[in-house]
Amino acid sequence: MFKKINKDIEYIMENDPAARSKIEVFLLYPSIHALISYRISHFFYNRSMFFIARLVSQLSRFITGIEIHPGAKIGEGILIDHGMGVVIGETTEIGNRITIYQGTTLGGTGKDVGKRHPTIGDDVMIGSGAKILGPIKIGNDVKIGANTVVLRDIPDGSTVVGIPGRIVRNNNLELISSYDNIDKNSNIPFKDI
Known part of the structure; x- marks a missing residue:
């Protein structure tokens, strides 16, 4: 847990130009406070101490x-910048080196049971107000623009x-104008989190 917290602080230092010192980040950044609290609550959740975890x-x-x-399952190196209004649902899985801006929702689409929230790969940036909904997969090295609504899998790059969200660029393909140009049955590679 402490290793992940340290990685979170290091990632914030590398990616937030306003961060001046690790002590400042540790004491004054709501992002790190939320992540520390999450890591503590996740510890209790994994031991079936659900009330304490939710408290x-x-x-x-x-x-x-x-x-x-x-x-939720969250990797290391996470920056939740200006975090007010960020919501991360119960079955969400988040990789490493992720930047999430304010007002973002990683949520479900209804009252489904089981896996109902998104899986986010590594090295992903999620813009302000973005909504990523349902049990979809977001690949590695993905950028999601502000106020984008994503309801389908997104490939790497x-x-x-x-x-609804449209893929406007893909490092592995030519310029794409819509989801319709992607084979929806393709096997998009994702790393285990």
């Missing part, structure tokens, strides 16, 4: 304005914008 999670939400369900 820690709710206190963190009240203090930081960032809601991370203790059941893509840039996605709009409502």
Whole structure:
């Protein structure tokens, strides 16, 4: 847990030009407070101590304005920049080196049971107000624009914008104008988290 917290602080130092020192990040950044609280609540959640896990999670939400369900699985090197209004659902899985901006939702699309939230690969940037909904997969090295609504899998190296989200660039393919140009049955490679 402490290794992941240290990686989170290091990632913030590398990616937030306003961060001046590790002590400043540790003491004054709601992002790191929410992640520390999440890592504590996740510890309890994994030991079936659900009430304590939710209590820690709710206190963190009240203090930081960032809601991370203790059941989510989050890698290391996470920056939640200007985090107010960020929501991360219970079955969400997030890789490493991720930047999430304010007002983002990684949520479900209804009352489904089982896996109902997105899986996010490594090295992903999620813009302000973006909504990534349902049990979809976002590949590695993906950029999701501000206020984009993503409802389908996104392959590695893509840039996605709009409502609904359209892939406008993919490092592995030519310029793409819409989801319709992607084989929806293709096997998109994802790393295990």
